[in-house]
Amino acid sequence: MLKYQQIAEEIETYIEEHELQQGDKLPVLATLMDQFEASKSTVTKSLDLLEKKGVIFQVRGSGIFVRRQKRKGYISLLSNQGFKKDLDEFQLTSDVIELDIRKPTAEAARNLNLEVDDKVYYVKRVRYINGETLCLEESFFNKAYVTYLNREIVSESIFHYIQEGLGLKIGFSDMYLHVDRLTEEEAGYLGLEAGAPKLDVETVFHLTNGQPFDFSVVTYNYEQSQFFLQANSHFQ
Amino acid sequence: MLKYQQIAEEIETYIEEHELQQGDKLPVLATLMDQFEASKSTVTKSLDLLEKKGVIFQVRGSGIFVRRQKRKGYISLLSNQGFKKDLDEFQLTSDVIELDIRKPTAEAARNLNLEVDDKVYYVKRVRYINGETLCLEESFFNKAYVTYLNREIVSESIFHYIQEGLGLKIGFSDMYLHVDRLTEEEAGYLGLEAGAPKLDVETVFHLTNGQPFDFSVVTYNYEQSQFFLQANSHFQ
């Protein structure tokens, strides 16, 4: 593990273990440099990483402060690849409805830069949180990259397998959100009535080399889904 | 303007003017260093900024590539403070329903770290896109920071005024999303029927020093609202 990642991890662990709250001050840069035996740039890089993750904020001339999530039970929109990270406290399970190799739909082909007669793994799952339906998920994996899947893998964390088992490196993703009404079929899977509100999240996942490898459409049960998102002004 | 921001801006402009597409290769680091007469660290910092904004992606051992948004007409969830940036092509207008100084609701007080008998500016607006209702917006501004507002300011971009007119520096924000059904009142403002789907986005905006100054609840017309979001694996 890289030095700056290591430092970031230790600072984050420190914040969690000492249950520091929003606004609590961390040691000054010079102290951190001493403590971690690292240069200013390296410590700064760690802090920038934590700032990007929404863990701290830095104020020039003043100090480094803890930034804390106040509300509980929200799903992070930016780090929900398989959830694992955010919903530790919750019981997450999956029912695999379908799993096969097929040709992509026109929409999937477009999003994955495929021809309509290329091959994809198709996965359809219903995911549960504490026994309640959370979402219906349909995924198309480019078979050129995701060379193998089976029901066991798919009932656990697909992304964990893709990274550890297949050695693929995930780079970035584009997400598209729509609010609409549930169709009959979706309502059936989610145990709601047709026409009820839903949130659709379409995501195109790319490898570090920029190749799209997974197109997913996730339909959330509006009763179970609360999302949060942390933004920095640097985006403007 | 800082050197690394200047460089980032020029690269972004270059991409737009030459209409570069996803995957197109940019000059190598050494060339950029020459071209902008900057050190490796400075150019790297520019590139990291652009990567964070979703404009490019970098591949070690290979090069720097353009990352492009494929779909049009989506609102960026991460840079929609007053929209201005993303929906240039669209006609955005506002109706100011209410504007006054009052005591915050319990919820607003909690999110702004205020006492219930402190003072806030309360703003209620309906926003239109190409003449169609886009959203209903209720905002509570801590009067200790946002010392003055009037109907003219509020019918234009409040955030522009806060930064340019009042000299406040915006740091970061926490956003909370919920999907639900429209109430009678909301439906009235948005020209939809009660019970139709809606997306509520609650946002707490903070200054660079970490103080929350604005709590907003925006209720989107589901027919008009499509959102997008770009994520990096660094978040995990």
Added chain:
DNA sequence: CAGTGGTCTAGACCACTAT
């Protein structure tokens, strides 16, 4: 004005990609 974070440089060395 002392303390603190931010920018920028030059250069050494490392890790990955493509050929």
Added chain:
DNA sequence: TAGTGGTCTAGACCACTGG
């Protein structure tokens, strides 16, 4: 194995905050 991006350092100097 050449080319390319990533990490890390030491140090100079700048810009903001707060007493």
